[in-house]
Amino acid sequence: MLNENGIDSSVDLSEMERLSNLNVPDAAQQNVWAPKQELNINPLPAANDSDLRFTLDFFQSPSQLPATEIAVKPTISVLGLGYVGAVSAACFCDRGHSVIGVDPDVVRVDTLNRGESPIVEEGLAELLGQARQIGRLEAICDTHSAVIESDITLVCVGTPTGPTGECDLKYLRMASEQIGGALGLKQDYHLVAFRSTVPPKTTREVLIPILEATSGKRCGKDFGVCFNPEFLRESTAISDFYEPPKTVIGAVDQRSAAALAQLYKGLPGELIETSIEAAEFVKYIDNTWHGLKVGFGNEVGRLCKMVGVDSHQVMDIFVKDTKLNLSPYYLRPGFAFGGSCLPKDTRGIMHLAAANAVSTPLIDSIIHSNDKHIEHTLALIAEHRVKRIGIVGLTFKAHTDDLRESPLLELARQLHDQGHVVSYFDPNASSADLLRMGMDKHTSHSGCTNIDQLVGSVDLLVVGHNTDYGREAAQAAKRFMPVIDLVGLGNSFKYAKNCEGVCW
Structure with a gap:
C-alpha cells in the first residue's frame, strides 16, 4: 500500500522488530514470525519463456490434485495486520468470509479483537467493529493455528527497502516458513496468496521453495500459490478495495487462480489472470509510473512558475487529451522515438529550463534514455x-x-x-x-x-x-x-x- 508520500507501508515494521523484546508467553508455540534453523532449500527452476507465457494449457490437470476443494465461502487467514492486512481482513469479512488475522504484535491483535482499528483509515473501524460483533473476525499471534483453521492464506507482511535499495524479504521468509510448517500437517488443499510487493521471480525462486521445504509437500499438487498484488492507497483503501481498476492474479496453476478469483467475484474492474512474474512486476511498474507522473508534473510546475504561466491551467488542458496523453499510447515497449516533434520539443523545453535556471532532471534524462x-x-x-x-x-x-x-x-x-x-x-x-x-x-x-x-x-x-x-x-x-x-x-x-x- 502507498502512503501519501508514495512509500510502500503494508505493515508497521517497527512493531514487528519489537517482537524479540516482547514478553509473550510461549512465543515459540505461538509460531510468531521468528527465524528458524537454516533451511536446505533448492529453488525452483528459473522461469523460462514457457513459464512466462501464461496460458491455461500449461496448468496441471485438476485430476492430478487432491480431491478436497476449497469451500464456497472459504475461511481466510491474513498474515500481517498493517495497512494492507487490516483493510483486506475487514473487507473480506464484509463480503461474508470468516477471517483469522495474524500479527506478532499482541497490542495490534488485542486492538482488533476489541473491534477497533489499529491504523487510521476512513471506514475501517466501522467494518472491523461490525466483523467482530457478528463473529466473523478474530486476531491471534499464532500463524500455525490460523493456517490450519483456514482455506486460504493472504500474506501481507512488509517488504522494506534495504540499505542499498534492495527489497528486504526477511519477513516474507519468516512467514513462509511458518505457513509451510502448518501445511505439512494439513490434509486438505490450501491456497497461499502473497500480496507483499516483491521483485519478479521472488515467489517462484524464493517463497515456493521455502513452502515446499518446510511442508514436505509439492506446490501445484498439495497446495496452491498465487501472487495477488494490492493497489490500495492509504486514506482511500476501503473504496479502492471495492472499486478496483483491475484485479491481478498470478498463479502456479488454474486451480489456484480459480480459487482466488472467487474472493473477488462481483467486484468491478477487469480480473486479469497472468504469470506470477508478471503479477509481481506490475506492482513495481504501477508505483514507478505514479512516481514518474508526480515528478513530471512538478518539473512542469516549477518551469511554468519561472516563466509566468499558470501550471494548473496548463496541466488541466494537458490531461484532457485521453487519446495520447492519458492512454496506453506510447507505453508499449518498442524502439526509440524520433521525428520532427518529440526530439525537437524535448530539447526545446530543456533549453528553456536551463535558461531560467530551473532544475528538470527528469525531463533532461529523456533524450539520454532514448x-x-x-x-x-x-x-x-x-x-x-x-x-x-x-x-x-x-x-x-x-x-x-x-x-x-x-x-x-x-x-x-x-x-x-x-x-x-x-x-x-x-x-x-x-x-x-x-x-x-x-x-x-x-x-x-x-x-x-x-x-x-x-x-x-x-x-x-x-x-x-x-x-x-x-x-x-x-x-x-x-x-x-x-x-x-x-x-x-x-x-x-x-x-x-x-x-x-x-x-x-
Missing part, C-alpha cells in the same frame, strides 16, 4: 557477429516519408560506422531525401526494391516498421537468419527460434 535505447539495440545486433545487416524501414515510423531524426536512420548510420554493410527496404523513403541526408554514405547501395532482394543480401534482419512488408520480411528471414523485432510483430514471431525482440 539514445541508450539505440545503444541497446546495437548491442543486441553485435551479439550475432554478422557483417551484412538489413533494415526494414528507415522513416521515423511507418506510413510516412519523414526521415527527420529517424531513430532507424541513426541506427543505420551507427551500424555503418561500426563496419557493417547496411541495406534497407522502405517504399516510402525517397532516394532524393536519403541522398540529401547523406544516407548514401551509410549503406551499401540506395536500397532494395523488394523484400526478397533485401533478405537475400543480408545475414541479419532488423524490422523497424510494423507493416505488411515488415511481417513479410520477418517471415521470409526467420527460417535462416536472426531477426531483431523493434515493433512487436506478434506472437508468431515473438516465440520463433530466430526472432528476438528489442524489449522481449
